[in-house]
Amino acid sequence: MSSYQAYVVRENDGAYLGKVEKVDSWDLNEGEVRVKVEYSSLNYKDALSASGNKGVTRKYPHVPGIDAAGIVAKSKSPGFYVGDMVIVTSYDLGMSHPGGFAEYIQVPDAWVVATPKGLTSLEAMIHGTAGFTAALSVYRLIQNGQTPEMGPIVVTGALGGVGSIACRILDKLNFEVIAASSEGMGADEMKSLGASAQITKAETDDQSGRPMLKTSWAGAIDVVGGNTLTTLLKGCKPLGNVTTCGNIGSGDLAMTVYPFILRGVSLLGVDSQNCPMNIREEIWNLLANQWKIDFSDHLIHETELDGLDNYIQLMLTKKSRGRVVVKL
Structure with a gap:
């Protein structure tokens, strides 16, 4: 894999515009995993990042997306193997580090949670951050x-x-x-x-x-x-x-x-970004089991990368309802 699709936000004369582009992959370092993203989700931080908020993202071009769920495609971590289902949320994903609005993400294994049994990638991203x-x-x-x-x-x-x-x-x-x-x-x-x-x-x-x-x-x-x-x-x-x-x-x-x-x-x-891993794993296990909930369809909206702009604008104007999941 030499390149993949991603939603890239670029700065042009003070304006910030996002579009789907091909981006180059990079070598995997020790302790990192490459995840083939199945689903991501749209959060307020993503909308801010996509609109050039320097309090969230300082350097552009940038790929937003503070959430991702999918399958390990390559690993240089002793804790994760190819084929493992995983969730990545918070830390620096989608802020300074390239985020989940892409077909692949590459992250330190310290950011990765094994997807609990009973939870799909879609369900994980309906939750998201x-x-x-x-x-x-x-x-x-x-x-x-x-x-x-x-x-x-x-x-x-x-x-x-x-x-x-x-x-x-x-x-x-x-x-x-x-x-x-x-x-x-x-x-x-x-x-x-x-x-x-x-x-x-x-x-x-x-x-x-x-x-x-x-x-x-x-x-x-x-x-x-x-x-x-x-x-x-x-x-x-x-x-x-x-x-x-x-x-x-x-x-x-x-x-x-x-x-x-x-x-x-x-x-x-409540600090979800830097929540300790033991509590993070406990919360995801609760969401997969005792706290698992049924969602109503009218509050769950699904889009692909090329439909993100509309939902970002709704979120920035405080007109967004429910959850927006992004299918890769």
Whole structure:
């Protein structure tokens, strides 16, 4: 194999354009594996990388795609062999390192997870980094003592990648789910998410300035940050947990310490990019077994490399719903 197809983003007079091109392969180094990609998925970081965000990707031309799943095609690693099914997400894939929007990726074996039995490459990429982050958020809640008996969990961005999967996992584990979204959703969408109720954007964006609010939920999974995260913390019941994994709203957190010291609320950070391998493997095994969920077709969109542009624009304009998987 001397070359393969990839979605390459190039910079031209300050504009960033992506198209499918032939790219040259390179020699495999010791401790690396070459993976024939079957599926990838589109995440917000990919959309930023494809649009020239230097906070994600500094050097162009570049192949985005922070997720990939497929078959080991060549290996110089003692832990992986030709034919092994594997998953690669996070680390530097698709950021500075050529990513999963390509027929092949070549990565250090320290980034690679053996695909658990019971999970296909397609299912793995329906999850992707978004699903992994959702599962890691639920994992953090449970590890810190959250139980269904404590009350409902609010999930922000409930129609997005992380939020929609977090809702389904929580529902499978018998938690009551309150879906929060900037857009209203119908009964069918709520049912597909496993949510029993929904709340408006205004209800997660308190402007009163009060240090604490009436308790309305037992915990939350937040993907927004900023005042949304502040509101969730101020309205959380005693000993509840709130996870944070995104800052699309803001990276600032303007609040007092009162919810933490008067109600014992915990704020739990979720870092999927550099998650330790033992936890990473545990999460993927949960998604393949006890936490395996059935997805509704209308929230899963499939494209090939030449259809990526449309979905990237939808994501950048915050009009994307559900998950976008990329078939190679």
